[in-house]
Amino acid sequence: MQPLELSGVHPPVGVRPTREVLARSREAVEAVLRPAAETLPASMRRIAGYHFGWWDEHGRPITAAGGKAIRPALVLLSAEAVGAAAGTALRPAAAVELAHEFSLLHDDVMDGDRTRRHRPAAWTVFGVSPAILAGDALLTLAFDVLTAGDRAAAEAAKIFSAAVQQLLDGQSADLAFEERDDVDPVECLAMAAGKTGALLGCACALGALAGGGSPEQIDRLAAFGRDLGLAFQLVDDLLGIWGDPETTGKPVHSDLRSRKKSLPVVAALASGTPAGDELAVLYRGEAPLAEADLARVAELVEAAGGRAWSQAKADEMLAQATCHLRSADPCPRPAAELDALARLVTRRDR
Template sequence: MELGQQAAPASDEVIGRCRRLFEPALRAAVSRLHPWSARMAAFSLGWSDVDGRPYEGNSGKSVRPAVALLSAEAAGGTAESAIPAAVAVELVHAFSLVHDDIIDHDERRRHRPALWKAYGMGPALLAGDALLALGVAQLAGDGEAMRYLSDALVELVQGQTADMAFEDRPWHGTGAVTTAEYTEMAAGKTGALLGAAAATGVVLGGAPELAPRLWEMGRELGVAFQLADDVLGIWGDPRVTGKPADSDLRRGKKTYPVLAALAAGGAPARELAALLDDAPGDEEAVRRAARLVEEAGGRDAAETLAGRHLSAALATMDACLPDTAALRAVCDSLIGRIR
């Protein structure tokens, strides 16, 4: 199957064709699980409702598997050769979302209950572990590809740990989280798995010499992706995001727009700092905090930095790969959501 032959293809079309290519293998992998775990996995992947009935809804962006398939093809291989990588990164991503929702106490995911709300905390943890184990198994036969996935898992956990540790640090003043620390966290928590997708894609696609640079490309892409999500976490449309408006501010989550706004100084930043110290909980206080973040320049700072990291990723891509049209369309779409 040729996924990248059109000039300037639409990202939805490209991802749709990638999904049709890797999803049968993903479903076959999930079918190996214990029936209870398989049922929860199917729910988390958007294939069924809580009772196990087929469900036609939002099954996620499928960006990571698309990056794996398209990286292989852009390097001169076939998309089919990278299907194990695509399945692996999608399963690991699904595992990370299950655990993230538990850690963050998020009750909604993709317009539906989070897995832990639907089935309980213990079963959700077990299902997440099953998804992780199954993802690792996809690349167990290829040592080089497995190394990149293993590195991504270590960075993902370290990034998640840093993100949790941020919660116990002050909003401003001595010990406050810096924007540089946040960006480093995002490179691990979000970027590492995209790095693994690109690197394992070219390894299985027959161009392992490109893997180190594609790993870095994916990490840059991940930072751009995380910053775009941070913008949507405050100003996104709930009908699109599946979460309440201002959801990150409601939880008191330290995200890049807020940290950049606080670091900017000036009257809006000082007012925001005072408001955050009081832990805004009511609707009006949360809306006011969002306005202050924007007035202090936090939104512009996040969108500008997302653009820079995307540009760095695209520059690496263009330097390494001979045919990038389809892959570029998918990468552009990651911050196109906030334009």
């Protein structure tokens, strides 16, 4: 096939070699991607940086071959092709590259491919679930980068994608806690704030934003949703141990069967009580827990104060949420309904 001829027999002036086009595209996009990646939660950032070839598995800078930047080059050249400067298309170029990298992360997991760009694929280094989450994070970041310039959609997209990132970060911490014996209740609450609080806070903020609320109203409604999320997670964790299977749709003691480090369990383990120590021994085992063991584990969590702590924390978070709601100066009818919803979610409605 002949190269494209667009101006008769002579090639147009200033045509750069493809190697240079790609190198410049990679450079231009990396200037957007590096600071964008810095906005990722640390748990996602290290996997992303490894995958991009910026860092080794410990986060130390390396020079590995990254992607070829074909997609960003297509974006930038297409902008130029219609007469604009390449700089007008930097954000979509970075977004497309992020979407590509996201799909590679998930692809390698799904296909079980162990090698990517001459290095061990991210999932072989960080695990399958972290690699799935990191892919999710890059996809979210892609949207964030794409809409970052347009005021109108940008604010909603910013709030939204920040929440998804926090959600992924929380899920990632949740996975990490399963491997650790020394999780303390404070970091467990921070995890729950990400895993559950972020999206509830985002829900309120987006509603207030769409409704034309003031920045203060948006902030306070966001805080209401966030704290409500924490209260909700505490209640959910209580139900994961003591909930009625008819209501929860899960087997009795379901969170204990999988030795899940839910908030009541973490509080019990950190209690320094004899019951907490006995619980630690049972939780460290590998063999499946029999029904009698499960009942004993539940008793130990309660005896070590995990149940009472969780209930008290849930009450505290709910009170704090209500306080935020009040401070948002909300219209009375929806405010009362939000309050009722908060009580429903935290099982305070009966």
